[in-house]
Amino acid sequence: MECNVAERKVVDAKNTFCPGPLMELIGQMKMAEVGDELEILSTDQGSANDIPEWINKVGHEMIDSFEKEGVWHIVVKKAK
Amino acid sequence: MRILVVGGGMGGTILANNLARRLSGELKSGKASITMLSASEKHMYQPGLLYVAVGKMTPDELYRDQVSLLESSITFRVDPVTKFNLKENNVVTESGKQYDYDIIVISTGSRTFAEGTPGLAENALQFYTEADAVNMYKRLQHFDGGKVVVAVGVPHKCPMAPLEITFMLADYFRERGIWDKVQMHYxxxxxxxxxxxxxxxxxxxxxxxxxITYETLFNMKEVTENKVISxxxxxxxxxxLVTVPSHKGMQVIEDSDLGAGGFIPTNRTRLNIEGYENAFVIGDTTNLPISKAGSTAHFEAEALAENIASTIKIGTPVRDYDGKVFCFIEAGEGKATYAMFNYQNPPNPKAPTKGIHWFKTAYNKMYWASARGLL
Known part of the structure; x- marks a missing residue:
């Protein structure tokens, strides 16, 4: 019996300004397979807003978003 | 101690020259050697292509013989690597030779990947190779007005390029006197x-x-002969249509299973390949979430050269790469500014001035001193 377990890749974009967490996520999503999960780490508070905005606009799936010790963890699933 | 530098672009060249000076005694005594393998006998000043695309420079201004830029103690071979065998500490090259090493630095760079977006390569003007930049200028000469769209792929080399080409195109159309017939959309x-x-x-x-109109949150999905679909x-x-296309690392990186998309997982401060203490990456080849730019390669090369030399001399690295990046920004109308930042300090660019534009123009000529490690 096969079980499809989504692969979760962590993208560490803490303390980086350019290209920044969202651009990094866009690039990583292009290389990911449909169903893969990516967790992006960001110290930029704006990421908590602009990443979900892009995810919703494109139609990927938002899995989780939380802040822990000054680092935003945003988990998304490639939907198409 | 056999040091192998793979790639003769800005990062590899600055690193090899810096290292050759720091290890001059070891190189003379035969205790160390530095070998550089490159795909070309020529070294190109890549930022100059932006100027070629708008008729401000010609391609011949962008090249020097690679060997003329290197310290004489460096062995230089035009023999591109076809396989990295990191576990065996060797590489195999196009000529069929095997090069063994004790320390390797990979700086093979990146390349455009327009073909990753359906229709883009066939329909868009690009400026990341000599042929593309010359072609773009020739096409611009025959453009008499209409809607010009600038579209940007991810990831891309030189984060300032999308803005710079937009402002430089605006200058070009103004100088030709057709600005009132052009609608630019970024x-x-x-x-x-x-x-x-x-x-x-x-x-x-x-x-x-x-x-100039603009649309954000716009990622190219497909290009037809008259529109870009996001x-x-x-x-x-x-x-x-003018594009800054998405980029990939070199095919040999993927063929050697070193990293997805040709970008190698790299430690952000020590610049070693994750899992290896004697294999390092600089420049566009890293997977670090920082700017793919010549200055990134430059500052990484300086930090890494110091660490390799200190490791050979005293057995330990002495500094971290701090994420430093410095980018000029051509702002059009004869002005420019710059952005400088690292892992801890965000950029704070000043208003563009003519003075910074003149300095950037001068740097286009002074680059060769930078590559030699003198600037």
Whole structure:
């Protein structure tokens, strides 16, 4: 019996300004397979807003978003 | 101690020269050697292609013989690597030779990947190779007006290129006297007109002042002969399409299973390949979430050369790469500014001035001193 377990890749974009967490996520999503999960780490508070905005606009799936010790963890699933 | 540098671009060249000076005694005594393997006998000043694309430089100004840039103690071979065998500490090259090493630095760079977006390569003008930049200028000469769209792929080399080509095209059309017949439309992948917020805060009012329209959160999905369709579900019609396409690392990196997309997982401060203490990466080849730019390669090369030399001399590295990046920004109308930042300090670009533009123009000639490690 096969079980499809989504692969979760962590993208560490803490303390980086350019290209920044969202651009990094866009690039990583292009290389990911449909169903893969990516967790992006960001110290930029704006990421908590602009990443979900892009995810919703494109139609990927938002899995989780939380802040822990000054680092935003945003988990998304490639939907198409 | 056999040191192998793979790639003769800005990063590899600065690293090899810096290392050759730091290890001059060891090289003379035969205790160390530095060998560079490159795909070309020529070294190109890549930022100059932007100027070629708008008729401000010619390609012959962008090249020097690679061997003329290197310290004489460095062995240089034009023999591109076809396979990296990191576990066996060797590489195999196009000529069939095997090069064994004790320390390897990989700086093979990146390449455009327009073919990753359906229709883009066939329909868009690019400026990341000599042929593409010359072709773009020739096409511009025959453009008499209409809608010009700038579209940007991810990831891309030189984060300032989308803004710079937009402002330089505006200059070009003004100088030709056809600005009133041109509508420029700029698109960008994230939710502002540049990844650096202070740069976006400066550029957006400039676009407004010049009458350049813009659309953010625009990622190319497909290109037809008259429009760009975005992942986000919008479209931009064009008469002339100019692109900063997405980039990939070199094919040999993927063929050697060193990293997805040709980008190698790299430690952000020590620049070693994750899992290896004697294999390092600099420049566009890293997977670090920082700017793919010549200055990144330059500052990484300086930090790494110091660490390799200290490891050979005293058995330990002495500094971390701090994420430093410095980018000039050509702002059009004969002005420029710059952005400088690292892992801890965000950029704070100043208003563009003619003085910085002149300095950038001078740097286009002084680059060769930089590559030699003298600047």
């Amino acid at each position: 698109t960008y992948p994230i939710g502002r007109v540049h990844s650096l917020e202070p740069v976006a805060q400066w550029a957006q009012p400039e676009f407004d002042r010049l009458g 992942e986000e579900g919008t479209e931009a019609e064009y008469d002339l």
